[in-house]
Amino acid sequence: MTQVKLPDPEQLALRILRGERAAVASGLNLLDNKLAEARSRSARLLASLSGEHWLDAGHLIGITxxxxxxxxxxxxxxxxxWRSSGRSVAVLAVDPSSRPELGGGALLGDRIRIKNSSHDEGLFIRSLANRNQLGGVATEVWPMSWLLLTCFDIVVIETVGVGQTEIDIAEIGDTVCYVAQPASGDTIQYLKSGIIEIPDIFAVNKSDLGAAARKTAAEIARSASRQDRRADWDYPVCLVSAAMSTGIEQFRDHFDRHRSFLTNAGLLGKLRARHQSAWVVRLLKEEFGTFGLELAGGRTAVAERLSKGVLNQFEEYERLRKQILSRFMSVSRPSSPTKKEHPDEQAIV
Ligand SMILES: Nc1nc2c(ncn2[C@@H]2O[C@H](COP(=O)(O)OP(=O)(O)OP(=O)(O)O)[C@@H](O)[C@H]2O)c(=O)[nH]1
Ligand SMILES: [Mg+2]
Incomplete structure (x- = not known):
């Protein structure tokens, strides 16, 4: 097996901050690499990219x-x-890898790419197979989004909503948008479920279909207004048609409006800090289970430590990970040295 040479994280960070495409792509590859050496380089890369500006850079949008x-x-x-108003955009298209109807054809990202110029320097698209068996958003998506936020004005994550996905995306994005299909059972199910509480913006696409789209928009507006949510945000429901290009500018403006709302209310930094903590807790739990999390002091203690202004959550994650591993070792280490000579006994422990 050929060994891929891992990049120097500090050098790579400088190139990413200069907006070099190849560096962005190689940074994403590094973050996606699970080998131990890659992980520690990932933490260094993100440490070099991070800074106070992380808490208010760009706009991270989840579309589900x-x-x-x-x-x-x-x-x-x-x-x-966005591009016509001069803003740079990065897209992470999370592909549910097990969808047979895609027939092994184009990845979602490729579909977006086909419709936009692939030679546009202000646009970056990456398809990501979703390896999360439970249907949620894979944990790599979060650090990847953060890397992209350091060099793009807008970062969009597209995922197919399957319950858990919406919950996960709400723990990543600054703004979450739900795209509804007119007159579909999925949307009715959605309205009945608690998940409707998650999105900040609703879009009913295919408004060119007429009455069916209008009816769905009215149903969503009715259900959304019944939710006991923020009184200071209006949860807009937009009727749009991607095919006919109608309603798109107003739709785009709602994203800007929501970001301004978060900033003006002093919520953006808090939201991102909360998302950082949620990511660390989720990753530790995924890797070590509830027991591992207990070894790190428990969910609440971890979240509390993280909320105390620790800016680089990635280094904090690596630190907690090492702490858990060393505690695992001391928990599983046999108390009597003679046990080493009896491997069968150890197997029971
Ligand atoms: N009539 C109509 N069809 C549309 C419109 N927008 C998209 N479509 C069609 O709907 C289908 C799905 O569009 P996509 O953009 O791939 O939908 P998606 O939600 O990204 O789909 P997945 O990623 O596969 O879940 C395609 O056949 C599009 O041509 C629209 O505004 N009106
Ligand atoms: Mg798609």
């Missing part, structure tokens, strides 16, 4: 919704609107 609702088409339309 049922299969085929038109998420990729809408992202393409939004990209054109």
């Amino acid at each position: 919704g049922p299969p085929g609702a038109g998420k990729s088409s809408l992202v393409s339309a939004l990209i054109r609107a």
Whole structure:
């Protein structure tokens, strides 16, 4: 097996901050690499990229919704609107790898790419197979989004909503948008579930279908207004058509409005800090289970430590990870040295 040479993290960070495409791609590869050496380099890379500005740089947007609702088409339309106002955009398209209806064809990211110029320097698209068996968003997506936030104005994560995905995306994005399919069972299910509490913006795509789209928009507006949520945000429901390019500018403006709302209310930094903690806790739990988390002091203690202004959560994660591993070793270490001579006995412990 050929060994891939891992990049020097500090040098790579400098190149990423200069906006070099190849460096961004190689940074994402590093973050996606699970080998021990890659992980420690990832933490160094993110440490070099981080700083106070992390808490208010760019805009991280999650777009979710049922299969085929038109998420990729809408992202393409939004990209054109953002690019025409001079803003740079990065997209992470999370592909549910096990979807047979895709027939092994184009990855979601490729579909977006086809509709936009692949030679545009202000646009970066990466497809990511979702390896999370439980249908949620894989934990790599979060640090990847953060890397992209250091060099793009807007970072979009597109995922197919399957319950857990929406919950996960709400722990990543500054703004979450749900794209509904007119007159679909998925949307009705969605309205009945508690998940409707998550999105900040709703879009009913395919408004060119007429009455069905209008009816769905009215149903969503009714359900959304019944939710006991923030009184100071209006949870807009937009009727849009990616195919006909209608309603796109107003739709784009709601994203800006939501970001301004978060900043003006002093919520953006707090939200991101909370998302950082949630990510560390989730990753530790995924890797070591509840027992591992207990060895690090328990969920509440970890979240509390992280909320005390520790800026680089990635280094904090590595530190906690080492702490858990060393505690694991001391818990599982046999108390009597003679046990070493009886491997069968140790197996029982
Ligand atoms: N009539 C109509 N069709 C649309 C519109 N937008 C997208 N579509 C069609 O809907 C289908 C799905 O579009 P996508 O953009 O791939 O939808 P998606 O939600 O990203 O789909 P997945 O990522 O596969 O879940 C395609 O056949 C599009 O051509 C629209 O505004 N009107
Ligand atoms: Mg798509």
